[in-house]
Amino acid sequence: MKKLLISALGLGAIVLAGGQANAAIIVLDNFNEGITDSDLGGPAPQSFTETVPAAGAVGGSRAVMHDVTLSDSPNRQSNLFINDDIDSFSLSNESNVNATAGASYGPGLGLELPPTPGQFRFDVPFFDAPADQPAEITLTVNGITATLPISNQVTPGGGSATIFFDAALFGNPTTLDSASFTVSGPVSFDVEIDQFDYEAIPEPMTILGTGLALTLLPGLKKAHNKKKAN
Structure with missing residues (x-):
């Protein structure tokens, strides 16, 4: 789970970094x-x-x-x-x-x-x-x-x-x-x-990327827990 969490947050972090530069x-x-x-x-x-x-x-x-x-x-x-x-x-x-x-x-x-x-x-x-x-x-x-x-x-x-x-x-x-x-x-x-x-x-993609990262987290967690149970 930790690895998946970092991956999802990483997507948001990349976009946020760009947003901070634009802001x-x-x-x-x-x-x-x-x-x-x-x-x-x-x-x-x-x-x-x-x-x-x-x-x-x-x-x-x-x-x-x-x-x-x-x-x-x-x-x-x-x-x-x-x-x-x-x-x-x-x-x-x-x-x-x-x-x-x-x-x-x-x-x-x-x-x-x-x-x-x-x-x-x-x-x-x-x-x-x-x-x-x-x-x-x-x-x-x-x-x-x-x-x-x-x-x-x-x-x-x-x-x-x-x-x-x-x-x-x-x-x-x-x-x-x-x-x-x-x-x-x-x-x-x-x-x-x-x-x-x-x-x-900040460009709209900054907000979109951050929202996308946060939206993906529950799904990734659920998929990971299902795989672990099997």
């Missing part, structure tokens, strides 16, 4: 290097841009933008903060302040992506916005743009979330030449992003 995650920015500290207040509009070296970002640098579009007082501010203490992209808006912020990478990155279906992913450990006025992430990949709300099914107006952009929205690119994202939302919204990456999606 590789390519980190595009982990926000743990390249300090940005921007405080903007009224009167609006106010803008801030800079490009900083960042070893954890694709291409080795990050171009940052921060725009305040509404503020009723110089004492009410919007803060964009990125540093190695918090390891995140953090945008915080005080009461009656509205702002957008983002980062861009490239052009000329020349980063090869896996030749399997994939998705661009934002890990959002914290966001705060009214449920009926969600904040949004706008992602541009190789010149193609898509926008998704920052929300989750449990607490639409706040909490944590993972935002997935299907690579098909951008024509399933096999090479990443440039990428940029912008977060925006209603007055006084806050958001924090701790990683931006690309994740390949």
Whole structure:
């Protein structure tokens, strides 16, 4: 039985190994290097841009933008903060302040992506916005743009979330030449992003192979026990 068990699991293990390779995650920015500290207040509009070296970002640098579009007082501010203490992209808006912020990478990155279906992913450990006025992430990949709300099914107006952009929205690119994202939302919204990456999606054969291996086990065991009884 032990031999048969190993054989059946081996079938699944072979497929799973391929699936793990296909499910590789390519980190595009982990926000743990390249300090940005921007405080903007009224009167609006106010803008801030800079490009900083960042070893954890694709291409080795990050171009940052921060725009305040509404503020009723110089004492009410919007803060964009990125540093190695918090390891995140953090945008915080005080009461009656509205702002957008983002980062861009490239052009000329020349980063090869896996030749399997994939998705661009934002890990959002914290966001705060009214449920009926969600904040949004706008992602541009190789010149193609898509926008998704920052929300989750449990607490639409706040909490944590993972935002997935299907690579098909951008024509399933096999090479990443440039990428940029912008977060925006209603007055006084806050958001924090701790990683931006690309994740390949395992092919259906991965799931099929694993299921096949598990399905075969009872049959193999029964056949082996019958042979042993004879």
